[in-house]
Amino acid sequence: MFSIAAAYAGYRLFWQPQTPATQQAIEVLVPKGSGISQIASILEKNGVVRNASALAMAARLSGYDRQLQAGKFSIPAGKSNLDILRLLRSGQQVHRKITVPEGLTARQVASLLASEVDLDSAKFMQSINDSTIAQQLGVPAKRLEGYLFPETYNLPYGMTEKEIITVMVQQFNSQRPNSFNQKAKQIGLSAQQVITLASIIEGEAMIDSERTVISAVYHNRLRKGMRLQADPTIQYIIPDGPRRLLNADLTIDSPYNTYKYAGLPPGPINNPGKKSIEAALSPANVPYLYMVARGDGSHVFSRTLAEHNRAHQAFNRYRREVARQKKNQSRGGADANK
Structure with a gap:
């Protein structure tokens, strides 16, 4: 019993x-x-x-x-x-599937991760800006902006900030083209400069087929000693971006201001994807020096300043027409509600 x-x-x-x-x-x-x-x-x-x-x-x-x-x-x-x-x-913990899109800044990545896993965004940014950690991970830079590879990650809850950064940088290294160093040498850029250029391309391109052409515009301007005048670099330094840029924004005194200073900025302005890295390494063989947005995500590319000015005027007319139509629609809605 x-x-x-x-x-x-x-x-x-x-x-x-x-x-x-x-x-x-x-x-x-x-x-x-x-x-x-x-x-x-x-x-x-x-x-x-x-x-x-x-x-x-x-x-x-x-x-x-x-x-x-x-x-x-x-x-x-x-x-x-x-x-x-x-x-x-x-120790089989809950995992979170998190997609990090192309073109996010490190601060935006920190905010995204903090909302999904137990992560301190301030500690994350401290690690991003720690040159010792960058050196430990084999990154040829003083900070890790640009090396957090955009990907879908399956992260276990409770990982430290440094552990997550390590996973993302390792993914960057695994996705980097095998011929990266060789091609970088051929185009006369360091590894850090390639990623910096790729980040600008990422910030500018909305259509995949344009990435190599946008890359060519920047390569051509660099060869001629022209300022890049890349809007994404200004978006990086304004505190309230992204937004429509003002003339005053173009005068901000920052080494990242490519309207004010020639050459590439001192480092990446976001974390680019593989397509933009490949475009930075292999620009299209085109003579363009200028580009202007059409308003639909695509660009008009030009060889001369005169061509560029005409394209710019056409875009301004398009923008005014869109604004006029929106204003008319707003008035129509107000009249209908009377």
């Missing part, structure tokens, strides 16, 4: 399901430094187990009480105390 009672008690303590099998999985955060009593209490409060004391006892009897990991876990329904302890012991 005693053995039957003991077996039943053992079943309830170790193997009895704690929640109905039909219930959805429950996500639980186990803070760093938590002891078994605190962990058991957290699980009970979140509805993962029925009795915190029973879970703590099961942990001590099984020897798991000092082997449980901190982090965020997804506890499936219908699991026993022993199942739950094994899961917490394994």
Whole structure:
């Protein structure tokens, strides 16, 4: 009789399901430094187990009480105390699938990640601007702007800021063209300059087929000693961008102001994707020195300043017409509401 009672008690303590099998999985955060009593209490409060004391006892009897990991876990329904302890012991944490688009600045990447995983955006930026970390990761620059590769990542909850940065830089290195160094040498640019140029192309291009042509415009201007006059570099230095640029913005005294200073800025202005990096390395064979946006994401490319001015005037007419149509539509809506 005693053995039957003991077996039943053992079943309830170790193997009895704690929640109905039909219930959805429950996500639980186990803070760093938590002891078994605190962990058991957290699980009970979140509805993962029925009795915190029973879970703590099961942990001590099984020897798991000092082997449980901190982090965020997804506890499936219908699991026993022993199942739950094994899961917490394994360290198999919740993962978040996060897509980092091309062309985000490091600060924008920090904000995106902070909203999805347990990340301190200020610490993230400190690591981005730490030249020692850049050196440890083999990046030929004093900061890591430009080297956070845009990709979809499956990140476990609880990674440190430096660990996430390391994953992104490693992805950059794995996606960088095999001929990167050779091509950079052929076009007379350092690795850092290639990524800087790629980031400007990324900031300018909205249509993939134009990337190599935009690259050619900048390469041609660099060869002739002309200022790049690249709007994305101004967007990088204004505090309230992105927005329509004003003439006053073009006079800001910053080494990133390519309207004021010749050559490439001192570093990347965003984190470019593979297509822009390839475009920076392999510009189209075209004679263009100028470009102006059409307003639909595409550009008009010109060889001479006179051609460029005509294209610019056409764009201004288009912009005024769009503004006029919007104004008329607004008036029509106001009249309809009278």
